[in-house]
Amino acid sequence: MKKFCVLLVTCLLCLVMLSIGGSAKAVETISFLMKTGGGGAALGGGVELFNKKFEGKYKVEMVMLPLEQMQEKQVIQYITNTPTFDVFGINPATESVNFPNLTNLGPNLKEAGIDMSQFGMLVDQCTYQGQVVALPVRVGVEIVYYRKDWLEDAGLEVPDNWWTYREVARKLSKDVDGDGKIDIYGDFIKMKDRWRSYAVLKHFVLENGLGGTVLNASVSGAKVENPAPSPWLLSEYFINGLKFMESFWKEGISPDPVAQNFEENIWAIQQGKVAMSNMHSARVLFIEDPEKSKAAGKMGYTILPTQQLGPKPYVKDIGCWKLGIPNNSQNKELAFNFISFMASYEAQKYMALNYKNGPTLLRVLDDPDFLALDPSLPTLRKAYNLPLASEMPTEVKETEQVQQICHEELQKFALGIQSAEETARNMYDRLDNELTLTPAW
């Protein structure tokens, strides 16, 4: 009798599990991998909207991981050819790994009647070897965050070039308690990790008349065989740019850059320790949170200063998160439906209004509902109109190896281990000798 009861319960349990499994299968499900943080939270809102809209028919399961782990999962999927995820979130740093392994969306876009021109300059960032392989869903630019109240109290204007920016930062740096040490910094330069070091180099130096990149801008085309360092790296313009950058931490306008990254920057602004700083526009969310930030409601935003350091025109770098479908996805049709929804006006507006997502559709930026919610929006709109940095092929553009080489040399420079001239020379030589992308293969 006892054995019979055990057998009966086991059979019932199996039936229940089968029915659950069966009913789950009725809803078509895909999985989506994205990074944690503001981007994950914002796109999570879009996923929520999609699931609500298509409840009972389609479902997207979202997995969020830190950037490095996300990238590793993506690479593992390609190496092992296991279709764990159907959609990947991709940013400029992870393009080189992903783009060669993504599905060409051209036929789907044509069939769906989606016009890529509505994304403006972001189309280039979603293209690989002439094919559209991703759709942009989240944009951000580096903007200046500044304490409006402190600038007004000091009678200072918002700086529009790096020279006045430094002057304003000097005047706003304060020793509050009279102990001879700066308590409030005028600026906050970050060089702790390679992404930030490279961004600092671009904003202070490369974008200001040197072509916007450390690599030779004349190297172009679908397949790069011999990426070469930019000859501008050995110019007086570049060396002077490094020295200008150095003046910020040498004079105490910025704290030790080797110890800072964007997390410390956010804390510092939230705690009222920094007067100005440049950061990704998506961080506005954290700075304007009144529960965590003493600076909430007191901030102003403007585009990055410019200056004509070198003879080339000023250029800007705008990065965006895009969604792509790996080649080995088992449900490309639903995956495309999802990513095209995420890039649609409906989802872009929803994410921007509710999750402070930087929209990729320009017409969303013109929506009057936004201005009240996001004070950085006019700045973002202005930044979109600036000329883009020269487009490098994906194989070499912003790869981690390029960033790492620049980062190592910049850190040695910031630590006083080598001069600006040595930094420029070493950066050039290492980019010339050490890049192991297409040439090695």
Place this chain on the structure above:
Amino acid sequence: MLKRERIIRRFYPYILLLPTFALIGVVLTYPWIWTLVLSLYRYSPLYPDRTQFIGLQNYLKVLSDSRFIDSLGKTGFVVAGSVGVEMLVGLGLALLLNMNLKGRRIFRLLILLPYMLTPAAVGLMWRVMLHNEWGLANYFLGMIHLPKLRWISDPHLTLPIVILMESWIFTPFVTIVLLAGLQSIPIEQTEAARMDGATRPQMFRFITVPWLGPLLLLVFVFQLMHSLRIFATVYALFRSPGPANAGMVLGIYLYETFRMTWDIGLTSSISYLLLLITALSSVYFIIRLYKRIT
């Protein structure tokens, strides 16, 4: 029949162990062999069509890389420092906790707390504490009128900080193991020694240390093997190989090489070299331990 029974009895234990060995084989042996095979190839997931057998070239490339040699030196420094501190402080704490002190039960519990935290959480915690501008460490230094240190950005402080963090996490493990060993020392031996007029240092030298010998060797081997593969604490603290690559220990070197090149073959060869280094540095102690136990 008897012969059949004898055969069954002889092979029966192996049949029972077969599932375990099969699992170990799949989980452990297969990755080992596959990694070894990959280390003989030039292979990247970015360019799978360009995979090429290159023999030992990956190993030669790594061994001739100045960064690898540099990371070996840094790892050696961290191993010597962290294992040394863990053993000395761990033994000291174990001796203290073995004494009849008031509140020792609470101390025994509290001392385990660092060991319960994940290395990544510890790294983040220390990152906040050691922040150059607003961290607790410099705050307390300022209170006693000492100059502030550039904890996170001074390359000369990087490895000492790593040693400190690792010791903070793993000393409790050493303490608890040695405490268990101390408590297993027969009380008659210490009493007899005391009655014979032995001093505390003599009792420590001639009774405690010999009794603890196998355990000391055991924790030493564990900590040695662990320290050679440090990664999480360094990366959580610096999110990079540290200022001017000052924290580029072997684990970080392996990770960074993979991230920079996406060359699975090269990275596999580094992991095998790390395995070899770990095995070579601990085999002597393992043999000694085995001899002591048997």
